[in-house]
Amino acid sequence: MTKATGLGPLPVLLEKRAGFGPLRKVFEANAVPLGVIEDRQTAIPLRSMCGLFDMAALSAGDRCFGLDVGQNMSPKEFGLWLQYCAQGRTLSEALQRASRTSNSQQTGSRLFLHQQGERSAWCYKRPPDSAFGPHHTDHLVGAMTRFLRHYLGAAWQPIRIDLDYPKDPDASRLAAALESPAFFAQPCLALWFNTSSLCNASIAPPQARNPLTYEMIAASTHNDKPNDPIASIQQIITMRLLDNLSDIDGVAQHCGLGVQGLQRLLRKHGLTYRQLRNQVIMTRAQNLLIESHLSVTQIAVSLGYSDHANFTRAFRKHSQLSPSQYRRQNDLDLCL
Known part of the structure; x- marks a missing residue:
């Protein structure tokens, strides 16, 4: 299951590019009520979320639709969870917070840090039984990149990006939009950066007043039994x-x-x-x-x-x- 907050601006972008009729058809085809657009705390199956992204991209006629959704997601879309992660004093602490608490947003998947010598990667591993969803992966690239820039700078780009789906005929369009080398058919989604950057402090240090705790995140998401x-x-x-x-x-x-x-x-x-x-x-x-x-x-x-x-x-x-x-x-x- 995953929170409807993960839709981000998908409904707005799809309606703008294709109209309300295709938007309604995309939601109906995936058996997801249009009501979740307003009620973003509703949990929906991950396979349905992937279906929404893939069909929306097809309806919009845009290979980069998923990436656009992720790049235009506001931090507010993730609520208190993102604020909790961003309270990490360094990138290392922030990624550890995200890894420990990601099940409050989505069950079955994993966020984790992989260190390999001078390079490290922030990784997302989807559940083994989830539907194939390239455009859902693409939107995560945009969202995860924005979070890493909170510590690495507004102009930062990944050293390389691993994508967890096979290369498709229009992949060159996506690769050009990513502005980083892209490697397809990898075990998981991974954004690579220099290991030394793990010690980077937040560009905008969080206020010490009223710091969030994980118990507060769990209470706000109503997901105290994620598995x-x-x-x-x-x-x-x-x-x-x-x-x-x-x-x-x-x-x-x-x-x-x-x-x-x-x-x-x-x-x-x-x-x-x-x-x-x-x-x-x-x-x-x-x-x-x-x-x-x-x-x-x-x-x-x-x-x-x-x-x-x-x-x-x-x-x-x-x-x-x-x-x-x-x-x-x-x-x-x-x-x-």
């Missing part, structure tokens, strides 16, 4: 609720499993799909009651209930309170 398969399935169900979908077939497809395979996995954890889906729906209902101004009826409809009464019965069974009582109680708590 828990049940947590990943819950995130997929949550994402699909943005499109008012909660069927098991779509969830199984996102997990790369058949329906029976998903059911077997859930049984190993003492759960049925219905139980897990209801847990997710009730959690979202609670969050909407507290954090939105939607009426109870509007919330019921958004969660797939046919009427207010059915939703109220289900909510009372789960929370021992009616939706209205739950909203009032938490309104009072927030004002204490």
Whole structure:
């Protein structure tokens, strides 16, 4: 799973270059709700994220589309996590912070530092079961380069760039845009630099006031169980609720499993799909009651209930309170 923050300016750039129709088709083809464009803390499957990048590049007709997305990503896209990493006094400390905490942003992949004599590389290794996604890799090149420049200078370019996909017919266009030697079909994405640069201090030293800790990052990302398969399935169900979908077939497809395979996995954890889906729906209902101004009826409809009464019965069974009582109680708590 990966956070929708990783989309960066993809939706804006694609709509600008190809229009809203192709943007909608790209999201629909990858079964990702358009709602994640606004709700960037939503977690989506990495294979879906890779699909979005590749189809967006195809729709835009631009071999360098992924690279452009990464180069135009704002530090704000990564939230507190990037601020935490950038608190490192040196490049070495910053990369160690990123390596230790990257699972708060994306599960299954690895960020790591590889040292080889006078040269070192900051590397990204995608999960073995993730979809092939050259344009997703390209966007990481742009984003990772921008972060390294925080310590190496605004004009810095990698000594070489290793790309984790085969060379394609239009690769020369990408190589020209990278402005660094590019090597294809490598084991992982890697940006190489001089090992001596690991001691470089931040160009803009962070303020000592209110330093961030990893516990704060984990709390802000709601991802305290990054390697828990049940947590990943819950995130997929949550994402699909943005499109008012909660069927098991779509969830199984996102997990790369058949329906029976998903059911077997859930049984190993003492759960049925219905139980897990209801847990997710009730959690979202609670969050909407507290954090939105939607009426109870509007919330019921958004969660797939046919009427207010059915939703109220289900909510009372789960929370021992009616939706209205739950909203009032938490309104009072927030004002204490």
